Structure formats: structure tokens, C-alpha cells
Amino acid sequence: MPGWYARSFDSVRGTSTVSQSLQGRTIAVFGVANKRSIAWAIAQRMQEAGAQLAITYQNERLKQEADELIATLPNAQAFQCDVSRDEEITRLFEALKERYGKLDGLVHSIAFASAEDLKAGFVDTSREGFRIALEISAYSLVALARAASPLMTGGGSIMTMTYYGAEKVVPKYNVMGVAKAALEACVRYLAYDLGTNNIRVNAISAGPIKTLAARGISGFGEMLKEQSERAPLRRNVDVNEVAATAVFLASDAGSGITGETIYVDCGYNIMGF
Ligand code: NAD
Numbered sequence: 001m002p003g004w005y006a007r008s009f010d011s012v013r014g015t016s017t018v019s020q021s022l023q024g025r026t027i028a029v030f031g032v033a034n035k036r037s038i039a040w041a042i043a044q045r046m047q048e049a050g051a052q053l054a055i056t057y058q059n060e061r062l063k064q065e066a067d068e069l070i071a072t073l074p075n076a077q078a079f080q081c082d083v084s085r086d087e088e089i090t091r092l093f094e095a096l097k098e099r100y101g102k103l104d105g106l107v108h109s110i111a112f113a114s115a116e117d118l119k120a121g122f123v124d125t126s127r128e129g130f131r132i133a134l135e136i137s138a139y140s141l142v143a144l145a146r147a148a149s150p151l152m153t154g155g156g157s158i159m160t161m162t163y164y165g166a167e168k169v170v171p172k173y174n175v176m177g178v179a180k181a182a183l184e185a186c187v188r189y190l191a192y193d194l195g196t197n198n199i200r201v202n203a204i205s206a207g208p209i210k211t212l213a214a215r216g217i218s219g220f221g222e223m224l225k226e227q228s229e230r231a232p233l234r235r236n237v238d239v240n241e242v243a244a245t246a247v248f249l250a251s252d253a254g255s256g257i258t259g260e261t262i263y264v265d266c267g268y269n270i271m272g273f
């Protein structure tokens with residue numbers, strides 16, 4: 001049995017279980033802007049499961065708030081990285097190699113499209129708006145996976161956050177829907193390439209959650225209400241349910257899953273009417 005695969009056997013019940021512990025693992029989490037960020041909930045739940053964390057924020061503007069937040073978490077260190085800049089990615093992974101030596105997991109919780117592109121008709125998306133949305137929201141996963149894989153010497157788990165607008169039209173999600181469709185395809189191609197190194201790559205498709213990235217969107221409140229009425233569980237998803245799925249994917253319990261998009265949306269996506 002390979003060493004990384006921590007199975008335990010219950011001789012009384014005669015069942016074997018696979019550990020969801022992240023003890024002894026180092027995980028890099030990208031995309032903490034504030035306490036509402038999905039990345040922040042993931043970081044907290046991963047720390048509770050025993051992981052040592054490198055947490056990144058985008059820029060100087062977010063530095064103070066992110067630094068203060070990250071300082072409250074044991075075994076976590078803050079780093080700055082704008083994923084649109086190759087030199088910042090290179091510098092970050094040099095720092096991670098120096099500080100930790102190896103990496104076991106990476107969480108990508110980053111998206112951006114220009115505010116105008118989430119208001120107008122999709123048909124009016126500019127060349128520049130399209131480029132930016134796809135570069136920040138999809139290509140950055142490829143760049144981070146490439147930089148992280150040499151550090152994942154004992155295998156690893158890479159995950160990203162996606163949304164239903166990748167596969168069905170959600171009015172006003174526009175170019176972000178196209179970027180998420182590309183992101184989900186990137187997950188499958190990365191899973192194929194990195195599978196040889198026992199690195200798994202997956203996406204979590206979360207239902208709508210009131211974060212900074214959602215707050216600016218007009219009608220988001222009504223959307224939450226309608227979604228909760230139509231979802232099989234008759235409610236909206238809690239950010240900690242998304243974080244629990246991230247812990248699962250980073251743990252040995254997720255060892256057989258790669259290239260997948262896992263819905264954490266109270267079942268909303270299964271409905272036809
Ligand atoms: P958020 O605003 O807290 O997180 C988005 C993060 O992206 C921020 O931390 C921001 O700094 C970062 N970012 C943007 N451009 C960057 C760049 N160039 N370099 C580095 N970081 C950059 O909002 P969130 O809702 O937590 O979003 C996290 C992820 O979850 C996104 O991928 C989003 O699409 C996805 N998601 C959100 C929802 C939702 O309803 N909130 C639902 C499904 C998926």
C-alpha cells in the first residue's frame with residue numbers, strides 16, 4: 001500500500017475507512033479578499049483538519065485586511081500574488097519551495113470580469129473584456145498548476161471554484177459563464193496531464209453565496225430566494241458546505257476523484273423544471 005494512502009481498518013465492524021485528515025499536509029489557498037471569501041472558509045476548515053496553509057491575496061490594496069485575517073489562523077502564513085503576472089507567480093512558488101519544501105494541495109478561488117461585462121448583453125463583450133475574464137478566471141489555474149506540480153512530489157490535490165453559468169445560461173453572468181466553461185475544460189485537461197504524478201484536479205460548482213464577488217450584482221438577493229425555492233433541499237448552500245467538500249477533495253477520502261465538477265448547490269442543477 002503506498003504510504004500517502006492512509007487507510008484505517010475497523011476490526012470490530014469489519015469496515016475500512018479512508019481518512020479525511022489533512023494532518024502533515026501543506027496547502028496553498030488563493031483568493032482571500034475578506035472574511036466572506038469562499039477561500040477564507042476553505043482555509044479555516046482545512047486548518048481545522050490539520051493542514052499547514054500558505055494563503056494568498058491579490059494586491060497591496062487587500063494586504064492589510066488579509067494579513068489581519070490570516071494572522072488569526074494558526075499554522076497559516078500570508079503571501080501576495082497577482083495571478084495576471086507571471087513574475088509574481090514565479091516569485092511566490094520560489095518562496096513556497098524555500099518555506100515548505102513541498103506542497104500537497106492548491107485551492108484556486110479566483111475570478112474576475114469587468115463590471116460592465118456583467119451588466120450589458122453578452123453579445124456586447126469586448127475583445128479586451130473577454131481576454132481579461134478568461135485570463136484571470138481560467139488561464140490562471142493552468143499557470144498555478146504548472147508552477148505547483150514540481151513541488152507536489154508526493155502527489156497532490158488541486159481544486160478550483162466554478163458555477164452553473166458555465167453550462168446553462170444565467171442572465172448577466174455573461175462572459176464569466178464562458179470563462180467558467182473554459183475553466184471546467186482546463187480541469188479535465190490538467191487532470192489528464194498531471195494524473196501521471198498522482199496529482200488530482202477538480203472543480204467545485206457552488207450555488208450562489210453572498211460574497212464580495214456577488215454583492216455588486218443587481219438582483220442577487222432575488223436570485224438567492226428563487227434558487228432556494230427551486231432547489232431540492234429548499235435552501236441556499238452555506239459556505240462551510242463548500243469548504244467541507246474542499247477538505248474532502250484534499251484528503252485521502254477523495255483519492256479516486258479527478259477531472260470532476262462536483263456540485264455543492266443543494267441540488268439546484270438537477271432540476272429540469
Ligand atoms: P471573492 O471576491 O471573495 O473572491 C474572489 C477572489 O479573486 C478575490 O480574493 C480577488 O482578490 C481574487 N482575484 C481577482 N483577480 C485576481 C488576480 N488578478 N490575482 C489574484 N487574485 C485575484 O468572491 P468569492 O465568491 O469567494 O469567489 C471565489 C471563487 O468562487 C470565484 O472563482 C467565483 O467565481 C467562485 N464562485 C462564487 C460563487 C458565489 O456565488 N459567490 C458561486 C460559485 C463559484
Ligand code: 0WE
Binds near residue numbers: 114171209217
Ligand atoms: O463567479 C461569480 C462572480 C465572479 C465575479 C464577480 C464580479 C463582481 C465585481 C467576477 N468578476 C466581477 N467583477 C466585478 O467588478 N459568481 C458565481 C457570483 C455571481 O455573479 C453573477 C451571478 C452569480 C451567481 C453575475 C450575474 C448573475 C449571477
